[in-house]
Amino acid sequence: MKTREFGISVVIPSYNRIDTLLRAVDSIDSCQKEKVEIIVVDDCSDFDIYSVLQRYNKNNIPVRIYKNSTNKGPQVSRNVGIRRASFEFVAFLDSDDYFSPDKIDWLLQILANQDIDLLYHAVDGCEKYNKISNLWFKTFGKLLHFRWFICLLNPCVTPSVVIRIKKCLFNPTLRYSEDYAFLLSYVESTTRVKYCDNVLTTVPRAIGTTGGVSGNLIKMRKGEIKGKENLLRKKNISHILQYALSLIFVSARVLSDLIRKRYNFKDFIKSN
The missing domain is CATH 3.90.550.10 (Spore Coat Polysaccharide Biosynthesis Protein SpsA; Chain A)
Structure with missing residues (x-):
């Protein structure tokens, strides 16, 4: 460098x-x-x-x-x-x-x-x-x-x-x-x-x-989940724990989006 x-x-x-x-x-x-x-x-x-x-x-x-x-x-x-x-x-x-x-x-x-x-x-x-x-x-x-x-x-x-x-x-x-x-x-x-x-x-x-x-909230949420996969590149306990906690939090945000009808579950599943 x-x-x-x-x-x-x-x-x-x-x-x-x-x-x-x-x-x-x-x-x-x-x-x-x-x-x-x-x-x-x-x-x-x-x-x-x-x-x-x-x-x-x-x-x-x-x-x-x-x-x-x-x-x-x-x-x-x-x-x-x-x-x-x-x-x-x-x-x-x-x-x-x-x-x-x-x-x-x-x-x-x-x-x-x-x-x-x-x-x-x-x-x-x-x-x-x-x-x-x-x-x-x-x-x-x-x-x-x-x-x-x-x-x-x-x-x-x-x-x-x-x-x-x-x-x-x-x-x-x-x-x-x-x-x-x-x-x-x-x-x-x-x-x-x-x-x-x-x-x-x-x-x-x-x-x-x-x-x-x-x-585009659906793609933004899925991009966030994809980004969290970086946590698994270094396979140690802290990174795995961070990944697990991060998925819980992003799942909560997706659930909040669905409850508030910002998009529907079918569209979320079908979206790439």
């Missing part, structure tokens, strides 16, 4: 979202521009993202643009960004979300002074996730490693996540809950994790609502 200098590469997968993409790029700023870059990965959009972004770079943060040969999904685009990153840390941002003005400088200060592998924070528009994370870290955080938390729930909203680059990549075959599967692969018992209740990212559309990939 190549040696990278300290700094943050912001990776943005994008597909046919030029208006919100410009807002996302515009939200990335820093007083230390030499330690920041933006990597936009175009997932084979119908228009030329390159020509638009070349003319629009308000904050003068270096922008690099790559384009997939075919539409492959955000998981493949994020892998392109991770591989191409110049800096030690990657911050994920979706093209329809945006950062607060001081986020990058805040991150640079935290990451330079603390030993952290994964950091995530509170998000405007995802209050339920914020409350769950606050409760975990105040109640169980000192007793149980973060890995137990993500085995039971998916507390991290992707545009709030910053990782130290390792060999771990997104599963290119997963189109649903691919970010959750990535976390399950990335986080080990030795991974140093930090959660901050600072609200530093805005997600205009609530996670899991219709209008995006997450709106």
Whole structure:
């Protein structure tokens, strides 16, 4: 793995979202521009993202643009960004979300002074996730490693996540809950994790609502179950126990969906 200098590469997968993409790029700023870059990965959009972004770079943060040969999904685009990153840390941002003005400088200060592998924070528009994370870290955080938390729930909203680059990549075959599967692969018992209740990212559309990939709830649930299979790769007692507990929790969520008539059981069984 190549040696990278300290700094943050912001990776943005994008597909046919030029208006919100410009807002996302515009939200990335820093007083230390030499330690920041933006990597936009175009997932084979119908228009030329390159020509638009070349003319629009308000904050003068270096922008690099790559384009997939075919539409492959955000998981493949994020892998392109991770591989191409110049800096030690990657911050994920979706093209329809945006950062607060001081986020990058805040991150640079935290990451330079603390030993952290994964950091995530509170998000405007995802209050339920914020409350769950606050409760975990105040109640169980000192007793149980973060890995137990993500085995039971998916507390991290992707545009709030910053990782130290390792060999771990997104599963290119997963189109649903691919970010959750990535976390399950990335986080080990030795991974140093930090959660901050600072609200530093805005997600205009609530996670899991219709209008995006997450709106297909059945496939999202099945993607979550598929991602949990990562727990079985290392055949030790703790991983097997985590897998068993995680299946209980996801089964409870499926049951809740059925009771609330968000979909029916027949469709869930028939769906691939």
